[in-house]
Amino acid sequence: MEFPAVSSPHSxxxxxxxxxxxxxxxxxxxGALAMTWYFGWGVxxxxxLATVVAVASEALLLRLRGxxxxxxxxxxxxxxxxxxxxxxxxxxxxxxxTVLGIGFAIVVAKQLYGGLGYNPFNPAMAGYVLxxxxxxxxxxxxxxxxxxxxxxxxxxxxxxxxxxxxxxxxLTWDALSMATPLDAMRTNLDLGHLISxxxxxxxxGDFGGRGWEWVGNWYFLGGIWLIYKRVISWHIPGAxxxxxxxxxxIFHLLDPETHPFGLFHLFSGGAxxxxFFIATDPVSAATTxxxxxxxxxxxxxxxxxxxxxxxxxxxxAFAVLLMNMAAPTIDYYTQPRVFGETETRND
Amino acid sequence: MAAARSDTAxxxxxxxxxxxxxxxxxxxxxxQPLRPAALPKRLxxxxxxxxxxxxxxxxxxxxxxxKGEMLARPQGYISAPIHAPSSGVVAAxxxxxxxxxSGLEGLCIVIETDGEDRWGRLPDAIEAFEKxxxxxxxxxxxxxxxxxxxxxxxxxxxxxxxxxDHPIHTLILNGAECEPYITCDQMLMREQPERVVSGxxxxxxxxxxxxxxxxxxxxxxxxxxxxxxxxxxxxxASLEVVAVPTLYPSGGEKQLIQILTGEEVPRHGIxxxxxxxxxxxGTAAAIADAVLQGTPLVSRIVTVTGEGVREAQxxxxxxxTPISELIAECGGYTPEVSRLILGGPMMGxxxxxxxVPITKAANCVFAASLREAPAPxxxxxxxxxxxxxxxxxxxxxxxxxxxxxxxxxxDKVQDYSLFDCIECGCCSYVCPSHIPxxxxxxxxKAESWAREQERSKSDHARQRHQARLQRLERxxxxxxxxxxxxxxxxxxAPSTERSSEQTKQAAIRAAIERxxxxxxxxxxxPRNVDTLTPEQREQIANVEARxxxxxxxxxxxGREE
Numbered sequence: 001m002e003f004p005a006v007s008s009p010h011s012x013x014x015x016x017x018x019x020x021x022x023x024x025x026x027x028x029x030x031g032a033l034a035m036t037w038y039f040g041w042g043v044x045x046x047x048x049l050a051t052v053v054a055v056a057s058e059a060l061l062l063r064l065r066g067x068x069x070x071x072x073x074x075x076x077x078x079x080x081x082x083x084x085x086x087x088x089x090x091x092x093x094x095x096x097x098t099v100l101g102i103g104f105a106i107v108v109a110k111q112l113y114g115g116l117g118y119n120p121f122n123p124a125m126a127g128y129v130l131x132x133x134x135x136x137x138x139x140x141x142x143x144x145x146x147x148x149x150x151x152x153x154x155x156x157x158x159x160x161x162x163x164x165x166x167x168x169x170x171l172t173w174d175a176l177s178m179a180t181p182l183d184a185m186r187t188n189l190d191l192g193h194l195i196s197x198x199x200x201x202x203x204x205g206d207f208g209g210r211g212w213e214w215v216g217n218w219y220f221l222g223g224i225w226l227i228y229k230r231v232i233s234w235h236i237p238g239a240x241x242x243x244x245x246x247x248x249x250i251f252h253l254l255d256p257e258t259h260p261f262g263l264f265h266l267f268s269g270g271a272x273x274x275x276f277f278i279a280t281d282p283v284s285a286a287t288t289x290x291x292x293x294x295x296x297x298x299x300x301x302x303x304x305x306x307x308x309x310x311x312x313x314x315x316x317a318f319a320v321l322l323m324n325m326a327a328p329t330i331d332y333y334t335q336p337r338v339f340g341e342t343e344t345r346n347d
Numbered sequence: 348m349a350a351a352r353s354d355t356a357x358x359x360x361x362x363x364x365x366x367x368x369x370x371x372x373x374x375x376x377x378x379q380p381l382r383p384a385a386l387p388k389r390l391x392x393x394x395x396x397x398x399x400x401x402x403x404x405x406x407x408x409x410x411x412x413x414k415g416e417m418l419a420r421p422q423g424y425i426s427a428p429i430h431a432p433s434s435g436v437v438a439a440x441x442x443x444x445x446x447x448x449s450g451l452e453g454l455c456i457v458i459e460t461d462g463e464d465r466w467g468r469l470p471d472a473i474e475a476f477e478k479x480x481x482x483x484x485x486x487x488x489x490x491x492x493x494x495x496x497x498x499x500x501x502x503x504x505x506x507x508x509x510x511x512d513h514p515i516h517t518l519i520l521n522g523a524e525c526e527p528y529i530t531c532d533q534m535l536m537r538e539q540p541e542r543v544v545s546g547x548x549x550x551x552x553x554x555x556x557x558x559x560x561x562x563x564x565x566x567x568x569x570x571x572x573x574x575x576x577x578x579x580x581x582x583x584a585s586l587e588v589v590a591v592p593t594l595y596p597s598g599g600e601k602q603l604i605q606i607l608t609g610e611e612v613p614r615h616g617i618x619x620x621x622x623x624x625x626x627x628x629g630t631a632a633a634i635a636d637a638v639l640q641g642t643p644l645v646s647r648i649v650t651v652t653g654e655g656v657r658e659a660q661x662x663x664x665x666x667x668t669p670i671s672e673l674i675a676e677c678g679g680y681t682p683e684v685s686r687l688i689l690g691g692p693m694m695g696x697x698x699x700x701x702x703v704p705i706t707k708a709a710n711c712v713f714a715a716s717l718r719e720a721p722a723p724x725x726x727x728x729x730x731x732x733x734x735x736x737x738x739x740x741x742x743x744x745x746x747x748x749x750x751x752x753x754x755x756x757x758d759k760v761q762d763y764s765l766f767d768c769i770e771c772g773c774c775s776y777v778c779p780s781h782i783p784x785x786x787x788x789x790x791x792k793a794e795s796w797a798r799e800q801e802r803s804k805s806d807h808a809r810q811r812h813q814a815r816l817q818r819l820e821r822x823x824x825x826x827x828x829x830x831x832x833x834x835x836x837x838x839x840a841p842s843t844e845r846s847s848e849q850t851k852q853a854a855i856r857a858a859i860e861r862x863x864x865x866x867x868x869x870x871x872x873p874r875n876v877d878t879l880t881p882e883q884r885e886q887i888a889n890v891e892a893r894x895x896x897x898x899x900x901x902x903x904x905g906r907e908e
Contacts, residue, residue: 008694
């Protein structure tokens with residue numbers, strides 16, 4: 001009797017890439033719901049639009065590259081990229097910017113490098129940074145969270161704003177939009193205000209901006225669930241948030257009137273989303289245990305440095321992309337001690 | 348079960364990195380008692396059943412042989428003889444399919460059995476082995492053809508000779524049997540524990556070790572109890588049965604040593620370097636037979652299991668029995684059979700055909716159904732999730748190794764410690780992208796070996812080429828110097844050439860006389876060696892050294908040179 005020749009091992013766990021991605025999507029749900037609650041229908045529209053564009057452009061590129069389309073799309077990685085991108089951009093971003101950003105992320109940052117597993121940079125952040133440096137005005141035009149908002153847009157109004165750019169009658173952009181807490185803090189500090197004065201504004205909650213800090217909380221919960229499910233390890237988020245908190249606290253202690261306190265940094269901007277969902281993208285991150293700590297801590301430090309002294313109010317995207325470049329080198333020099341190894345290597 | 352677990356607590360045990368809890372699937376093959384398999388009509392004995400040089404045939408086609416008679420003798424130190432598993436006639440010596448992942452053929456001796464199973468004359472039993480010198484025991488183990496029965500098939504006598512630099516304090520018997528489905532060691536320990544214990548005694552004496560630890564995974568409580576009873580009956584304090592937690596691959600030699608002692612065998616080293624020698628329990632039993640009864644290794648216990656065979660069980664099988672007959676004896680295949688694996692599901696290799704024999708290394712024939720060994724999923728790209736690194740018992744970074752093995756970057760894979768990979772398969776097992784990682788590592792290892800060979804060959808060629816260039820240059824220089832001298836002599840000649848023909852003749856005669864006298868005095872002395880300059884002597888020495896080195900390399904490199 002003849003039998004097929006197959007390499008060992010002869011059995012495997014039934015886990016798949018798609019189940020990893022699905023768990024990431026599930027973990028994003030609380031944060032995404034909170035975003036929608038605080039910032040309205042725009043968040044949902046962005047997520048839907050980005051997902052459609054991501055899947056369509058991935059399908060097109062796979063076809064052009066002669067790769068299996070359905071099998072690859074079903075790994076859900078394009079959906080994860082689209083959701084992360086949509087949650088990072090302003091809720092009323094014009095539709096064509098969303099298309100441009102996510103299209104760039106999937107086509108250039110992901111597929112042109114060889115698709116999933118071969119992209120050196122986090123695709124969502126590459127698309128985000130492209131928009132941020134090309135269209136800084138649109139990319140910083142945030143709306144206030146619902147609790148501070150006098151003009152809550154309905155679904156149809158939101159659709160009209162995003163797809164046609166026409167505001168509801170009687171509303172102007174100035175009335176509708178509002179700076180993000182990080183932006184507000186930054187601008188006021190640049191104007192020479194003290195933090196105690198800045199924080200008198202109703203924009204502020206316990207840690208960061210009102211509403212914003214709650215979104216951060218829900219991302220945090222989703223991230224903890226991912227760690228519990230062993231989709232990600234604690235190393236990168238722990239090191240990133242730890243380094244950010246530590247640096248912020250040191251500078252706050254030295255000069256509390258020009259440096260906001262540590263938790264402000266953690267619960268503002270993209271810190272929570274970045275720490276648990278973006279910096280942990282395994283493809284572009286460091287992969288050794290020690291390497292992950294270095295990688296995460298470096299991102300945290302870069303976030304603090306760019307936020308404090310750089311030209312942009314938030315910095316997670318830049319910090320992640322910068323450290324993506326360093327990941328292979330970090331991995332090489334932080335290899336774990338191999339069984340039976342006595343002396344250290346690489347010296 | 349409870350008793351076994353509490354023993355785990357009584358002795359401190361250590362943990363190795365990673366590992367997997369696998370579905371054991373051992374129960375189905377231990378329901379029937381161990382029994383000998385039927386005598387097959389033909390026995391096929393590959394000459395290469397062990398690591399090292401293959402054995403050299405001692406018999407001719409047509410020759411009658413008796414059971415236990417040596418059919419092929421070892422060649423070289425790391426080698427093992429092959430014995431006739433039953434009496435009969437040598438029917439053929441030739442190339443036949445052998446159980447090897449490559450599916451290639453190998454030289455085999457085929458015996459047509461006569462059904463009498465008559466033993467030949469065996470060497471005397473060494474009952475008083477305690478009074479025997481270790482060399483004698485070693486020689487007995489070697490001539491009995493005992494090799495590692497756990498699957499590696501390394502000649503056991505070699506492991507019994509760690510050399511004076513490596514004193515052995517502890518013998519470890521490996522009864523972990525961590526691979527799912529396989530139960531041959533379990534059945535041995537349950538039904539014939541005294542053979543294992545006797546083997547331990549012999550080994551302790553042959554190695555001069557102080558104590559012996561028998562490591563058994565705690566999913567085999569009956570085996571542990573049986574061994575403990577046997578140890579108690581033997582009444583020797585230096586033997587200890589230790590239950591170790593069930594975690595694949597605890598039966599890896601280095602892993603088991605770490606679990607039991609906390610010590611790590613150095614990278615690329617052997618256990619003897621830290622004072623341990625590790626043998627499989629089956630090997631210990633075979634050594635006991637060889638020393639205490641004089642019987643060579645002609646049979647072994649084989650697990651036949653899987654949903655692809657009707658009656659899963661363990662059989663005492665003669666080496667050389669075709670696997671097809673073994674399957675037939677177990678009720679034949681079921682319709683579900685889809686893959687035939689020699690060994691277990693994690694490290695065994697798939698056989699192309701069942702027309703190959705059981706060898707000394709064959710511990711399990713696993714006829715797997717599609718459910719047990721599913722067709723491999725198409726591999727997706729690696730997302731570097733790191734699950735593989737988490738389970739790797741060697742603490743490697745399989746995701747990085749894969750990346751560089753795929754790129755054929757042979758320097759980088761060695762930077763990432765490719766050769767520390769034990770091919771246990773944990774990484775492939777957990778990979779969410781279903782990448783056949785182990786296959787990539789085997790490929791990269793083979794490529795690295797091939798490149799290493801190429802390199803040493805080309806180094807040799809380059810050395811020879813350079814030496815030749817130097818020699819030619821030197822000869823050219825010497826020739827020029829000679830010419831110059833001649834020319835100078837000629838230039839000077841007109842003034843001296845005027846001497847008479849007589850003086851010239853006289854000088855020639857004198858020279859001939861001198862030469863004759865010298866020849867008579869020292870008949871076969873090499874000439875011109877006493878007046879050599881130190882440089883010339885050095886040159887000669889270099890040439891000699893190179894020639895010797897060249898011969899040696901040519902020997903190892905084979906005929907391609």
